[in-house]
Amino acid sequence: MDDISIKHQPDETSGAALINSPALANTRKVYVKTYGCQMNVYDSQRMADSLAAEGYSPTDTADDADLVLINTCHIREKASEKLYSALGRLRKMKDARAKEGRELTVGVAGCVAQAEGDEITRRAPVVDLVVGPQTYHRLPQALARVAKGERVVETEYAIEDKFEHLPSPGKEQTRSRGVTAFLTVQEGCDKFCTFCVVPYTRGSEVSRPVAQILKEAEKLADAGVRELTLLGQNVNAWHGEGPDGREWGLGELLYRLAEIPGIARLRYITSHPRDMDDALINAHRDLDMLMPYLHLPVQAGSDRILKAMNRKHTGDDYLRLIERIRNARSDIALSGDFIVGFPGETDEDFEATLQLVRDVTYAAAYSFKYSPRPGTPGADLPDHIDEAVKDERLQRLQALLSEQQYAFQRSLVNKSFDVLIEKAGRVPGQMVGRSPWLQPVIIDVHGGRIGDIINVRIIDTGTNSLIGVREMV
Numbered sequence: 001m002d003d004i005s006i007k008h009q010p011d012e013t014s015g016a017a018l019i020n021s022p023a024l025a026n027t028r029k030v031y032v033k034t035y036g037c038q039m040n041v042y043d044s045q046r047m048a049d050s051l052a053a054e055g056y057s058p059t060d061t062a063d064d065a066d067l068v069l070i071n072t073c074h075i076r077e078k079a080s081e082k083l084y085s086a087l088g089r090l091r092k093m094k095d096a097r098a099k100e101g102r103e104l105t106v107g108v109a110g111c112v113a114q115a116e117g118d119e120i121t122r123r124a125p126v127v128d129l130v131v132g133p134q135t136y137h138r139l140p141q142a143l144a145r146v147a148k149g150e151r152v153v154e155t156e157y158a159i160e161d162k163f164e165h166l167p168s169p170g171k172e173q174t175r176s177r178g179v180t181a182f183l184t185v186q187e188g189c190d191k192f193c194t195f196c197v198v199p200y201t202r203g204s205e206v207s208r209p210v211a212q213i214l215k216e217a218e219k220l221a222d223a224g225v226r227e228l229t230l231l232g233q234n235v236n237a238w239h240g241e242g243p244d245g246r247e248w249g250l251g252e253l254l255y256r257l258a259e260i261p262g263i264a265r266l267r268y269i270t271s272h273p274r275d276m277d278d279a280l281i282n283a284h285r286d287l288d289m290l291m292p293y294l295h296l297p298v299q300a301g302s303d304r305i306l307k308a309m310n311r312k313h314t315g316d317d318y319l320r321l322i323e324r325i326r327n328a329r330s331d332i333a334l335s336g337d338f339i340v341g342f343p344g345e346t347d348e349d350f351e352a353t354l355q356l357v358r359d360v361t362y363a364a365a366y367s368f369k370y371s372p373r374p375g376t377p378g379a380d381l382p383d384h385i386d387e388a389v390k391d392e393r394l395q396r397l398q399a400l401l402s403e404q405q406y407a408f409q410r411s412l413v414n415k416s417f418d419v420l421i422e423k424a425g426r427v428p429g430q431m432v433g434r435s436p437w438l439q440p441v442i443i444d445v446h447g448g449r450i451g452d453i454i455n456v457r458i459i460d461t462g463t464n465s466l467i468g469v470r471e472m473v
């Protein structure tokens with residue numbers, strides 16, 4: 001549940017996911033505070049959608065909400081401390097409201113809810129409701145039970161398919177969320193990297209069926225979405241039976257999604273190197289609309305550490321894979337995740353990580369200090385690394401990654417490429433879009449509208465964004 005305290009961290013969306021569906025004619029309001037990855041942002045939106053059907057309209061502050069849901073993330077440290085301090089603030093708010101005769105319902109969702117269950121209601125009596133990531137579709141019923149005075153903890157892995165039961169976004173809700181959308185195609189993970197809680201909190205890997213994904217994608221396209229980002233903890237492990245009766249992987253699915261009218265850009269996140277199969281690499285070669293940007297975490301460069309992490313690949317396997325991907329699509333930019341200070345990591349091991357980064361050259365990257373997660377095998381390993389050593393290694397790695405990120409951005413100056421316009425900028429007349437490589441691009445547009453894809457020439461770079469002008473051809 002890190003906020004943006006660590007620099008390289010794009011999978012983390014700190015702060016609130018603003019659930020901006022239009023106000024419905026009702027009196028109840030829900031505020032969803034989202035921590036963690038895009039998967040949680042997607043889940044928060046789905047929760048808001050199922051609550052919209054119950055008459056709740058979204059708000060972006062707890063102050064005017066009747067229901068506050070905290071969607072938690074457990075991937076790195078201090079998740080529960082942060083949750084309990086947020087709950088402390090909500091307790092004060094609830095007490096103050098009680099004096100005015102106004103109610104406040106508090107719910108905890110997400111991976112911390114899954115991991116801690118009843119412990120949360122025990123430690124924080126302010127909480128009325130605890131729901132794990134597999135049970136969001138039961139939220140309306142759970143709230144009905146809360147209204148009758150019950151305390152509800154729902155963290156069982158549901159046998160039924162949560163996606164089947166969650167409403168997909170209505171047209172209005174989608175429209176107000178803009179021209180880009182996430183679509184979860186896969187959840188959970190069977191890889192069991194020894195540092196990671198995901199296989200325990202999100203459960204084993206489940207792929208959504210093709211028909212369900214296509215239906216949702218078509219609905220999104222219909223409502224004006226132009227860019228789809230497929231989500232999954234192990235998104236490229238997605239598989240399913242295609243309409244042709246053959247077993248499809250993510251590659252085949254992308255070819256099919258590319259046919260949907262209105263969809264102009266496709267992305268997917270997050271992938272494991274072991275699941276980059278030929279069909280997926282060929283999709284990068286064949287589909288212009290599959291954006292040339294790939295987030296492919298490697299975590300470390302030393303084979304000894306990769307083995308201890310149970311990554312099931314070596315540094316060399318990864319480098320050879322990158323070479324194949326670059327041969328298929330020469331303009332592809334890479335991003336990755338790294339962990340420094342895994343138990344037993346020597347200076348030499350860490351040097352191997354730096355060397356791998358130099359060999360690959362990343363356009364963006366996210367790096368973290370190893371944080372032992374209770375219940376994972378890594379936590380029980382000997383030779384944990386001192387915090388000071390972790391700090392020092394993280395700083396060195398981030399300096400190198402920042403240098404590469406900056407160099408990549410500078411390499412785009414004077415280049416022209418397509419930008420999808422997502423919103424108006426701060427200054428009147430200015431619009432903000434995204435490059436194929438995911439950087440925000442600030443443009444002085446002449447006649448461009450949200451949802452347009454226009455050719456932009458980059459004239460300068462900001463810290464994390466590009467500045468461009470519309471190319472008049």
Ligand code: 5AD
Pocket residue numbers: 011075076195196197297299337338339368369370371372373
């Ligand atoms: N400690 C530090 N970083 C971690 N990640 C996952 N688990 C841990 C952990 N225990 C990082 C990995 C992963 C990203 C989402 O979070 O780099 O790819």
Ligand code: SF4
Pocket residue numbers: 189190191192193196197198199233234272
């Ligand atoms: Fe965690 Fe590894 Fe699965 Fe990624 S592949 S979710 S790091 S166990």
